Amino acid sequence: xxxxxxxxxxxxxxxxxxxxxxxxxxxxxxxxxxxxxxxxxxxxxxxxxxxxxxxxxxxxxxxxxxxxxxxxxxxxxxxxxxxxxxxxxxxxxxxxxxxxxxxxxxxxxxxxxxxxxxxxxxxxxxxxxxxxxxxxxxxxxxxxxxxxxxxxxxxxxxxxxxxxxxxxxxxxxxxxxxxxxxxxxxxxxxxxxxxxxxxxxxxxxxxxxxxxxxxxxxxxxxxxxxxxxxxxxxxxxxxxxxxxxxxxxxxxxxxxxx
Amino acid sequence: xxxxxxxxxxxxxxxxxxxxxxxxxxxxxxxxxxxxxxxxxxxxxxxxxxxxxxxxxxxxxxxxxxxxxxxxxxxxxxxxxxxxxxxxxxxxxxxxxxxxxxxxxxxxxxxxxxxxxxxxxxxxxxxxxxxxxxxxxxxxxxxxxxxxxxxxxxxxxxxxxxxxxxxxxxxxxxxxxxxxxxxxxxxxxxxxxxxxxxxxxxxxxxxxxxxxxxxxxxxxxxxxxxxxxxxxxxxxxxxxxxxxxxxxxxxxxxxxxxxxxxxxxxxxxxxxxxxxxxxxxxxxxxxxxxxxxxxxxxxxxxxxxxxxxxxxxxxxxxxxxxxxxxxxxxxxxxxxxxxxxxxxxxxxxxxxxxxxxxxxxxxxxxxxxxxxxxxxxxxxxxxxxxxxxxxxxxxxxxxxxxxxxxxxxxxxxxxxxxxxxxxxxxxxxxxxxxxxxxxxxxxxxxxxxxxxxxxxx
Numbered sequence: 147x148x149x150x151x152x153x154x155x156x157x158x159x160x161x162x163x164x165x166x167x168x169x170x171x172x173x174x175x176x177x178x179x180x181x182x183x184x185x186x187x188x189x190x191x192x193x194x195x196x197x198x199x200x201x202x203x204x205x206x207x208x209x210x211x212x213x214x215x216x217x218x219x220x221x222x223x224x225x226x227x228x229x230x231x232x233x234x235x236x237x238x239x240x241x242x243x244x245x246x247x248x249x250x251x252x253x254x255x256x257x258x259x260x261x262x263x264x265x266x267x268x269x270x271x272x273x274x275x276x277x278x279x280x281x282x283x284x285x286x287x288x289x290x291x292x293x294x295x296x297x298x299x300x301x302x303x304x305x306x307x308x309x310x311x312x313x314x315x316x317x318x319x320x321x322x323x324x325x326x327x328x329x330x331x332x333x334x335x336x337x338x339x340x341x342x343x344x345x346x347x348x349x350x351x352x353x354x355x356x357x358x359x360x361x362x363x364x365x366x367x368x369x370x371x372x373x374x375x376x377x378x379x380x381x382x383x384x385x386x387x388x389x390x391x392x393x394x395x396x397x398x399x400x401x402x403x404x
Numbered sequence: 405x406x407x408x409x410x411x412x413x414x415x416x417x418x419x420x421x422x423x424x425x426x427x428x429x430x431x432x433x434x435x436x437x438x439x440x441x442x443x444x445x446x447x448x449x450x451x452x453x454x455x456x457x458x459x460x461x462x463x464x465x466x467x468x469x470x471x472x473x474x475x476x477x478x479x480x481x482x483x484x485x486x487x488x489x490x491x492x493x494x495x496x497x498x499x500x501x502x503x504x505x506x507x508x509x510x511x512x513x514x515x516x517x518x519x520x521x522x523x524x525x526x527x528x529x530x531x532x533x534x535x536x537x538x539x540x541x542x543x544x545x546x547x548x549x550x551x552x553x554x555x556x557x558x559x560x561x562x563x564x565x566x567x568x569x570x571x572x573x574x575x576x577x578x579x580x581x582x583x584x585x586x587x588x589x590x591x592x593x594x595x596x597x598x599x600x601x602x603x604x605x606x607x608x609x610x611x612x613x614x615x616x617x618x619x620x621x622x623x624x625x626x627x628x629x630x631x632x633x634x635x636x637x638x639x640x641x642x643x644x645x646x647x648x649x650x651x652x653x654x655x656x657x658x659x660x661x662x663x664x665x666x667x668x669x670x671x672x673x674x675x676x677x678x679x680x681x682x683x684x685x686x687x688x689x690x691x692x693x694x695x696x697x698x699x700x701x702x703x704x705x706x707x708x709x710x711x712x713x714x715x716x717x718x719x720x721x722x723x724x725x726x727x728x729x730x731x732x733x734x735x736x737x738x739x740x741x742x743x744x745x746x747x748x749x750x751x752x753x754x755x756x757x758x759x760x761x762x763x764x765x766x767x768x769x770x771x772x773x774x775x776x777x778x779x780x781x782x783x784x785x786x787x788x789x790x791x792x793x794x795x796x797x798x799x800x801x802x803x804x805x806x807x808x809x810x811x812x813x814x815x816x817x818x819x820x821x822x823x824x825x826x827x828x829x830x831x832x833x834x835x836x837x838x839x840x841x842x843x844x845x846x847x848x849x850x851x852x853x854x855x856x857x858x859x860x861x
Contacts, residue, residue: 163854164855165851165852167851168848168852169847172845172847172848183832183840190825193824196824207822278843281843282839285835290823290825293444296444359434371443371481372441373439373440373442374439377434377437380429380437388422395419399415402407402408402412
């Protein structure tokens with residue numbers, strides 16, 4: 147535990163003592179902030195038009211959940227997908243390249259502690275990216291009732307999905323000593339997991355069902371609409387567990403491959 | 405070399421085993437899962453009635469939604485909830501334009517139609533993407549015994565065909581789509597009320613009944629069979645006399661309602677503003693509208709011992725005008741002595757024990773009771789008005805209650821509603837500055853400061 151904490155602190159220091167984390171957080175906030183602003187601005191216009199329309203056409207339907215909140219979580223998911231490789235690609239690849247990994251291995255640490263420390267640091271960066279965006283919904287709460295339950299579920303989904311991205315990224319980073327290769331493979335693999343269900347169409351065969359289940363996007367959707375399903379929780383936790391497990395096997399292999 | 409092969413094989417075996425366990429855990433979680441709906445209105449949870457229907461499905465059901473691309477998400481959201489509640493329910497959402505063959509097979513020519521097919525091959529159509537529509541289609545596809553409703557004709561009652569504004573054709577279509585068999589009954593032709601009649605509807609007769617007919621109706625009610633009757637303003641002494649035996653007086657007035665005028669309607673439209681405490685109306689939060697209605701008075705001292713439940717009344721401001729000519733002259737004024745003061749009862753549910761059931765029934769046992777719904781207006785379910793506010797739900801729930809078919813009570817549609825949020829231009833500018841400039845800017849400045857501080861050290 148203490149070993150993992152040491153790695154975690156060392157890792158966070160390297161993140162936040164350098165401009166990397168700040169630039170990633172700034173870009174993330176810039177893009178999501180703009181998406182939210184655009185969504186709210188369009189919603190405001192639609193509200194005005196629909197209010198006028200409802201005088202002639204009877205009751206209209208216009209919901210913040212559908213027009214602003216769900217799309218925003220979806221957008222944040224896409225941005226995370228693009229930024230996750232940037233966060234994870236250096237975790238092991240860089241240390242391998244510079245040779246500092248050898249130094250790390252000479253510390254009295256198990257592979258598990260090294261992995262846990264680095265992974266938790268990556269998840270912390272994810273958390274730092276997402277946390278400021280909660281304030282967006284404050285702007286909704288000022289003018290209207292914000293559906294906090296749904297928003298909470300959406301963030302839980304985003305965190306789980308982001309943590310899954312990180313797990314896959316960490317694993318890929320253990321495979322190579324080239325950061326760009328690690329980043330490219332991670333991005334490609336995440337993208338495949340993302341679009342997996344697109345190929346299914348209306349095929350209902352076993353293979354299609356499996357593809358659909360594996361698709362990482364399918365499991366985010368319920369969270370963004372405010373529904374927490376144990377099945378989706380299990381999916382994300384399994385995803386995280388499995389890729390961290392692979393990463394651990396990969397690290398261990400360094401010892402016996404010689 | 406041999407050592408690394410051994411380690412490699414071990415690691416591979418271990419990895420395969422762990423992966424297999426994770427796959428099993430996931431398979432288990434797909435089969436046994438539960439969910440928590442955090443939306444304010446539980447938008448993604450079905451009503452108790454739908455869940456009951458799904459839990460008692462006698463056979464497998466498959467639903468195919470023919471949805472436009474922009475409504476396919478709504479259809480998926482809805483049908484996923486059905487699939488969640490029952491393993492016997494499966495569904496797919498398809499675009500009829502890209503799959504015309506399937507659309508043709510089920511004869512679907514309208515967007516947003518959901519076809520429900522049971523394993524035994526019964527096909528029913530839900531014409532809207534709504535819980536009510538889908539649940540009723542499932543019920544129809546899986547139930548074999550159908551309730552038969554007869555609608556009386558022969559006294560110039562409301563017509564049930566044609567699309568005139570006064571016609572009840574829309575109401576009849578709703579009954580049919582809810583799974584009931586509906587037929588008209590001309591007493592002069594049959595001479596009696598058929599045995600397979602589960603519910604008789606008398607929609608606003610404009611001629612009074614004959615003595616023989618009253619007697620038959622009385623016998624029908626005495627057997628505990630169900631009746632829905634609406635009588636518009638006018639004089640029908642024999643029919644009104646029969647109703648009086650059940651404690652229901654149809655007052656001789658026409659309701660005038662300033663509340664309706666405030667809503668932009670005619671004063672002769674009575675607004676049902678307060679619902680009673682009854683299963684039929686307990687979920688209703690919006691008004692219903694009764695054009696040209698009379699009020700009801702309920703009495704406990706009737707010849708037949710009855711129980712009355714008010715379903716709805718008008719607001720305090722309304723009154724029952726007795727001077728018809730003043731309405732025609734458009735200058736009606738409330739006359740304290742002659743007119744009926746509001747609130748006025750518009751609709752009521754009546755039950756009565758059968759035979760000596762009251763005396764003979766075992767303590768705590770169930771007595772079979774006759775059921776009747778009386779309304780002081782027929783127009784509330786006519787084509788012109790049925791679509792307004794809660795009118796259709798009021799009608800369908802009443803029919804459901806009369807047939808004691810709780811399985812078929814209409815389901816209140818959960819809509820996301822209309823939640824406009826208006827931001828002023830300067831508010832939007834502020835949001836833009838805070839979110840797009842200030843917040844990322846803070847991160848950039850923090851980064852620069854830390855970096856230069858580290859460099860200096």
